Amino acid sequence: MEETNVFYRDPALYDAMQEDSDSAEVCRALIERHHPQATMLIDFGCGTGRDLEVLAKTYTCVGVDLQTRLVDYAHRVRPDLAVRVGDMRNVCLDRTADVLVCLGNSLAYVHDNSGIRAVFRTFARHAHTDTLLVICSPVAPIVREQPQTVRMRTAHGPASVAIRYAWDLETQINTMQRHWVFDSGDEAHDVIRRRVLGPRELELHASLAGFEVVEFVDESGSGRLAGPGAYVVARHIGRSRAD
């Protein structure tokens, strides 16, 4: 995975590029709305811990991520956070939490149906009755006929980034290819593949794992779904329907 995404090769660059992200605040508002008494939170696919750092001001938090490099970075830059390496398809922390989050499209990096089902079983394993699940994931593909070039300010100076998207309906994989040309003359390429799950598919996976969807909202956290990104908020209602 590290080889596919410039950000995973350079976690500091990822953090710098996400400076304006409001996903932790959107998530906190959703938790406040649906589970104001929550105290304990687990973040699956926490990356560098950037959201966890914000959420840890309100909740006792644990983060899990697949990539050792990102977890090592989180330990170095955010030493107060409890972050560990783990695969959300099978990790077991031997505890439940009031809130489970999976933000920044982390679920979309699990491409196959069996893997997705396994992730939802992981969520169920860490849930008690009324545990709130908040997932931010693509619910529709980004489809653009023409590549787009944008200027970005990065930790390595300004860069022009040419971005193309491809959409494979059979696999529901949305591929983003980027060609980075930094003003320094350095270049980088990356290819990011994300599995798109429609709202009804997310609802089905959640329901099979014993969660009931209480809300779908757009990326702002308040509007009606328009795609491509969405938050799904679900509540654990007890026994898994897959059992």
Ligand SMILES: C[S@@+](CC[C@H](N)C(=O)[O-])C[C@H]1O[C@@H](n2cnc3c(N)ncnc32)[C@H](O)[C@@H]1O
């Ligand atoms: C785009 S990043 C988002 C990170 C973080 N949630 C954020 O919003 O900054 C996706 C993350 O999902 C993690 N990831 C992908 N598959 C995973 C898996 N099976 N188990 C745990 N983490 C995974 C990647 O390592 C990566 O850190």
